[in-house]
Amino acid sequence: MKQSEATNKELHQAYVKKLKTEKRLIRFWQASIFVFFFSLWEAASQFRWIDPLLFSSPSKIYNLFITKVSDGSLWIHLNVTLFETIAGFIIGTIAGILLAAILWWSNRFSKIIDPYLVILNAMPKVALGPIIIVALGPGYISIIAMGAIISIIITTLVVYNAFQEIDSNYIKVLQSLGASKSVCFKEAIFPASFPTMISSLKVNVGLSWVGVIVGEFLVSKQGLGYLIIYGFQVFDFTLVLFALMIIAFFAAIMYQLVEKLEKKLIRQ
Amino acid sequence: MSLLTVNQVSHHYYSKKDYTKALENISFTLEKGEFISILGPSGCGKTTLLSIVAGLITPTRGEIKLDGDSDQKAGNKPPMGYMLQQDYLFPWKTIKENVLLGPKINKNQASSLEQRARKILEEVGLPNIGDSYPDELSGGMRQRAALARTLITEPKLLLLDEPFSALDFQTKLRLEDFVSQLLKQYNKAALLVTHDISEAIVMSDRIILLKPRPGEIQEIFRMPGELRELPPFQARQHPSFQEIFDQVWKEMSALETK
Incomplete structure (x- = not known):
């Protein structure tokens, strides 16, 4: 009896060990790709396999990073862009959900508005950029609007769809208990669509970055998108690539945060 | 005055091309504490009838009266x-929150509600699980919790839309006994919709047999006293059960072959 107990434990330990080895292997390859890519880039630049003026090199970007951190200018640009992206993201998501709720509330309104939603959804929203800038002025409000507008319609469509997919018997239960339409929405429709809303958050993080960066291309005097367009204009591609990397890093962090939020909010 | 009067109710479902008669000229009454089953093959409008009685659908013609007085609206x-x-x-509410849904909707915020919820959960055989979530419970337990949610609003009339059909056979038998005993204890009336003949026989005082397309009352069977006295499980073993079963079976098969 004791013998088998011991072996059972051993079997489990072997299993745990196997998991660990697998994980280590994956981490190893991930790190390898990272190191390989940047070494190759650095070497290619050093030995002039690629034009360092166009493609820069990791060491130049790193030096620029140090300079920008020490003179504090990175924080200014980063703050501006992060603020605009988060604001656009939140406004876009909330407005999208509100619009979906209105569509759910009035079936007739949703039928009337349907073709317009299809057109707005199909249209590339960044094409609205110049109009938005003319309407809202060349400042951060326009850029936030760009970040928001790009995710509103798709959020509306996805969330409205989720509202409609709820099992009508839940509504039947509530109605038999005497619930009004707004109570049905509060008690059943909204909470049941919660997972869809959270997953639309994940999509919207990426979309808001697109809207904000394009907005900054068009008007701004500050921000990471501005750094890219400025670097392009003065032919400083170290600056362009530097801004690009910062964007990639913070976009990934925002995505991770939303994913954490998702795990926290959706219990099961 | 009867608890429930269904007076010449007809209901049509419309489509662009045509309309379908779901129910045609249904009239019956239900007394206080009485148990009636509506039995019929699928597509005879049983669930439609129940939804009309519940006030979820307005019938095309006819009326529903409760307790003789006002319209249920x-x-x-x-x-x-x-x-x-x-x-x-x-699924996102605990069992207790689920049970308290009715009072919450009706803005009843009496402090005694918590206690009542606990007491009702105990009565349906689910003590100490108020803080669990539905997915932690078995099918039979969940159906009991749903029963508790229904009972806390103190309904005079329970509408049961095949509530036992999704359960495994053992659980179903146990729950039939339980519901039947609970209804007798509180002297509550019930209207059960089912396609299960034996369930209808052992639970009910009367069975209304519906004929499909359009749903019309074919026949009303009155269950013999000795079966009505017995709990469902024992009623199934009573000699007169088979007799009634054959009678209803014959009528129902005749409908289906028509």
Whole structure:
């Protein structure tokens, strides 16, 4: 009896060990790709396999990073862009959900508005950029609007769809208990669509970055998108690539945060 | 005055091309404490009839009267409890929150409610699980919790839409006994929709057999006293059970071959 107990434990330990080895292997390859890519880039630049003026090199970007951190200018640009992206993201998501709720509330309104939603959804929203800038002025409000507008319609469509997919018997239960339409929405429709809303958050993080960066291309005097367009204009591609990397890093962090939020909010 | 009067109710479903008669000229009454089953093959409009009685659908013609007085629309406290095939407990609410849904909707915030919820959960055989979530419970337990949610609003009339059909056979038998005993204890009336002949026989005082397309009352069977006295499980073994079963079976098969 004791013998088998011991072996059972051993079997489990072997299993745990196997998991660990697998994980280590994956981490190893991930790190390898990272190191390989940047070494190759650095070497290619050093030995002039690629034009360092166009493609820069990791060491130049790193030096620029140090300079920008020490003179504090990175924080200014980063703050501006992060603020605009988060604001656009939140406004876009909330407005999208509100619009979906209105569509759910009035079936007739949703039928009337349907073709317009299809057109707005199909249209590339960044094409609205110049109009938005003319309407809202060349400042951060326009850029936030760009970040928001790009995710509103798709959020509306996805969330409205989720509202409609709820099992009508839940509504039947509530109605038999005497619930009004707004109570049905509060008690059943909204909470049941919660997972869809959270997953639309994940999509919207990426979309808001697109809207904000394009907005900054068009008007701004500050921000990471501005750094890219400025670097392009003065032919400083170290600056362009530097801004690009910062964007990639913070976009990934925002995505991770939303994913954490998702795990926290959706219990099961 | 009867608890429930269904007076010449007809209901049509419309489509662009045509209309379908779901129910045609249904009239019956239900007395206080009485148990009636509506039996019929699928597509005979049983569930439609139940939804009409519950006030969820307005019938094309005819009327529903409760307790003889006003139309059921008027009351803000629902005099009826509705139980469906599945429990439809809200998965993001705890059992206690699910049970307290009715009072919450009706803005009843008496402090004694917590206690009542606990007491009702105990009565349906689910003590100490108020803080669990529905997915932690078995099918039978969930259906009991759904029953508790219905009972806390103190309905005079329970509407049961095949509430046992999604359960495994053992659980179904146990729950039939339990519900039947609970209804007798509180002297509550019930209207059960089912396609299960034996379930209808052992649970009911009367069986209304519906004929499909359009749903019309074919026949009303009155269950013999000796079966009505017995709990469902024992009623199934009573000699007169088979007799009634054959009678209903014959009528129902005749409908289906028509």
